[in-house]
Amino acid sequence: MVMTDQIVKAVEAAIEDLYGQSAPQGSVTLQETREGFEGELTLVVFPFLRLSRKKPEDTAQDLGRYLTAHLPAVVRGFNVVKGFLNLSIQPACWISLLQDIWQNTKYGFTAATGSSPLVMIEYSSPNTNKPLHLGHVRNNLLGWALANIMEANGN
The missing domain is CATH 3.30.1360.70 (Arginyl tRNA synthetase N-terminal domain)
Known part of the structure; x- marks a missing residue:
């Protein structure tokens, strides 16, 4: 408990x-x-x-x-x-609580259900004919991180 x-x-x-x-x-x-x-x-x-x-x-x-x-x-x-x-x-x-969190690999994650809203995250799709720069990498990482957060939240 x-x-x-x-x-x-x-x-x-x-x-x-x-x-x-x-x-x-x-x-x-x-x-x-x-x-x-x-x-x-x-x-x-x-x-x-x-x-x-x-x-x-x-x-x-x-x-x-x-x-x-x-x-x-x-x-x-x-x-x-x-x-x-x-x-x-x-x-x-507190130690017991932290041990429980450590042992539960899905701590904080919510499973997707049939009533979970469908979410589309659109992030950078750079033109492959032009050189990539740091801004492209940043936007890709931000989009990827946001997608992981939404997945953990059950979306």
Whole structure:
């Protein structure tokens, strides 16, 4: 299971365990932590205040303690900034993620389906009766790279 999915499921379980109510659908959102703050992922706590009936800082502290206790393989630590819970992720999680990416040769590729749009990429076709120059090579490489990107995207 992907690390973010594990965290989302653990937050939903925390809301259920701590406050006796289920989190509203789609209310658990993780974002990349802004520069200048400690942590890698940020959980916005404001959607849970109605359920907890506490201040944002207290709700974030509750959730942070729950996550570090129940998900120690993923969450290394946390800090609270107003209504935001900044999570520090265990280095082993990042290493595991990179190993999964390394082993999957088709990582990031999307298979073409019957509903994939047909795309034609037209790029340079230089006149063979004239000398080739660096501009022709550049345009050929750009077209080739774009075709590879579109193929990886399922087109």
